[in-house]
Amino acid sequence: MTEPARPPEELGALAQRLLDDLALVTDEPGRVTRAYLSPAHGRSIELVGGWMRERGLDARLDAVATLRGRRAADAPGRGRTLLLGSHIDTVVDAGKLDGCLGVAAAILALEEIDRRGERLPFAVEILAFGDEEGVRFPSPLSSSSAATGTYRRDWLVVKDRDGVPLERALRAFGCDPAKIDEAAIDPAGVLGFLELHIEQGPRLEHWGLPLGVVTSIAGQTRMGMTVVGMAGHAGTVPMELRRDAFAGLAEIALTVERIGRQGANDLVATIGRVAVLPGAGNTVPGRVEASLDVRAGVDASRLVALDRIRHEAERIAARRGLTIAFERHVDVPTVAMDGNLQNAFAAAVASLGLDVRRLPSGAGHDAMAMARAFPSAMLFVRSKAGISHNPLEWSDPLDLGLGVEAMIRTILDLAARERAP
Ligand SMILES: [Zn+2]
Numbered sequence: 001m002t003e004p005a006r007p008p009e010e011l012g013a014l015a016q017r018l019l020d021d022l023a024l025v026t027d028e029p030g031r032v033t034r035a036y037l038s039p040a041h042g043r044s045i046e047l048v049g050g051w052m053r054e055r056g057l058d059a060r061l062d063a064v065a066t067l068r069g070r071r072a073a074d075a076p077g078r079g080r081t082l083l084l085g086s087h088i089d090t091v092v093d094a095g096k097l098d099g100c101l102g103v104a105a106a107i108l109a110l111e112e113i114d115r116r117g118e119r120l121p122f123a124v125e126i127l128a129f130g131d132e133e134g135v136r137f138p139s140p141l142s143s144s145s146a147a148t149g150t151y152r153r154d155w156l157v158v159k160d161r162d163g164v165p166l167e168r169a170l171r172a173f174g175c176d177p178a179k180i181d182e183a184a185i186d187p188a189g190v191l192g193f194l195e196l197h198i199e200q201g202p203r204l205e206h207w208g209l210p211l212g213v214v215t216s217i218a219g220q221t222r223m224g225m226t227v228v229g230m231a232g233h234a235g236t237v238p239m240e241l242r243r244d245a246f247a248g249l250a251e252i253a254l255t256v257e258r259i260g261r262q263g264a265n266d267l268v269a270t271i272g273r274v275a276v277l278p279g280a281g282n283t284v285p286g287r288v289e290a291s292l293d294v295r296a297g298v299d300a301s302r303l304v305a306l307d308r309i310r311h312e313a314e315r316i317a318a319r320r321g322l323t324i325a326f327e328r329h330v331d332v333p334t335v336a337m338d339g340n341l342q343n344a345f346a347a348a349v350a351s352l353g354l355d356v357r358r359l360p361s362g363a364g365h366d367a368m369a370m371a372r373a374f375p376s377a378m379l380f381v382r383s384k385a386g387i388s389h390n391p392l393e394w395s396d397p398l399d400l401g402l403g404v405e406a407m408i409r410t411i412l413d414l415a416a417r418e419r420a421p
Pocket of ligand 1: 087098099132197365
C-alpha cells in the first residue's frame with residue numbers, strides 16, 4: 001500500500017518531535033547533557049531503540065554501546081549494506097540537534113521510503129554512536145573508530161573525572177570490551193556511510209541555502225605553547241628591562257590572527273586558552289602557557305600556516321628576550337568525503353529545486369572516522385546564526401524536513417544504481 005509522500009514541512013515537524021523527545025533524556029535536569037555510558041545514554045538507547053523496532057528494524061548494542069538498527073534488503077541486489085547515522089551523546093548543556101538529527105533523520109527516511117512503497121536492494125543499518133564528542137573520556141570518535149576496526153586499545157585505560165577507567169564504565173554498562181574487534185564492520189559488504197548533520201557554522205545561512213554538501217572534514221593541529229620570560233615586581237622593574245611573557249604572547253596572538261586571515265582553504269587559527277603565571281596583579285608575568293588550534297580544508301594550507309606561526313613567534317620571542325616552546329597534542333589530516341556519494345547528495349539537493357553549494361566542515365564528525373573504512377559523505381543543514389554546542393542551537397524545522405527528503409532521494413538514487421546491471 002503506497003501512501004502519498006509527506007512534504008518537507010511534515011517530515012520536518014516529525015523530525016522536530018523526535019528531537020524534542022530525545023532532548024528530554026538528560027543527565028542534568030533542565031538542560032541537555034548526555035555523556036557516554038551515563039544513565040541518560042542508557043535511557044536514550046531505550047528510546048531510540050524503540051523508534052527503530054517500531055519501524056521494523058532489528059536493534060542491538062555492540063561492544064562499545066553503539067546502537068545499531070538493521071533491516072534486510074527487500075529487493076534483489078548485491079548483498080551490500082548502506083550505513084546511516086550519527087551520534088546521540090552530547091556536550092554539557094547542549095542543543096537538541098547536534099548528532100541526534102542524523103539518527104532521527106535516518107529513521108524517518110526509512111519509514112517514509114516504506115510508506116512510499118519503495119523497495120531497497122541493500123540492507124540498511126542505522127548507527128547511533130555513543131562517543132563522538134569525547135566529553136566524558138578523552139576518546140572522541142571512539143564509537144565510529146570501533147565500527148571501522150581502528151579502535152585504540154589505550155582508550156580503555158583513560159579515566160573520567162571521577163577516576164573511572166573507560167574499560168570499567170563499558171562493563172558497568174553491560175558491554176564486553178573483549179569483543180570490541182567484533183564491532184568492526186567488514187568494508188567489503190558496505191556501500192557507504194551517509195550522515196546528515198547541522199552545519200554548526202554560519203555559511204549556509206549567509207548564502208541563504210538550507211542544505212550544503214560537505215567536501216571534506218578539516219584537518220586540525222592542536223598545540224601547547226609555553227612562553228618564558230622573567231617574573232618581577234610590577235612597581236620596580238622599569239619597562240625597558242622587562243621580559244614580560246604575556247606581552248610577548250599578546251604580540252604572538254595578533255600574528256596568529258593575521259596569519260589565519262591571510263590563509264587559503266578556510267584556514268582558521270585560534271588561541272583559546274591562556275594561563276598567565278605566576279598570575280598576580282602586581283607581578284610581571286614570567287611564564288605563559290597557551291593553546292593553539294589550527295585547521296584548514298587542505299593539509300598544505302594548515303602546515304604552511306603552522307610553519308609561519310612558529311617562525312614569527314620565535315622571532316617575536318627572541319626580540320623580547322623570551323623563549324618559546326611548542327608541544328604538539330593532536331595532528332589529524334584532512335579527510336575528503338567520497339566523490340560519488342557527494343554527487344548523489346548534490347543531485348538530491350538539486351532535485352529539490354535548491355542551489356547546490358559545497359563546503360568543508362571545520363568541526364570533526366563520525367564521518368571522519370568512518371571514511372577510514374567506507375565511502376562516506378555528509379549533508380549539512382543550515383544552523384541559525386551558526387550557533388552550536390549551546391542550548392540556543394536551532395534549525396528551521398522546514399530545513400530539517402528538506403534534509404530528510406534529500407536523504408530519502410539520495411537513498412533511492414543509490415537503490416536505483418544498485419539495481420542496475
Ligand atoms: Zn555532532
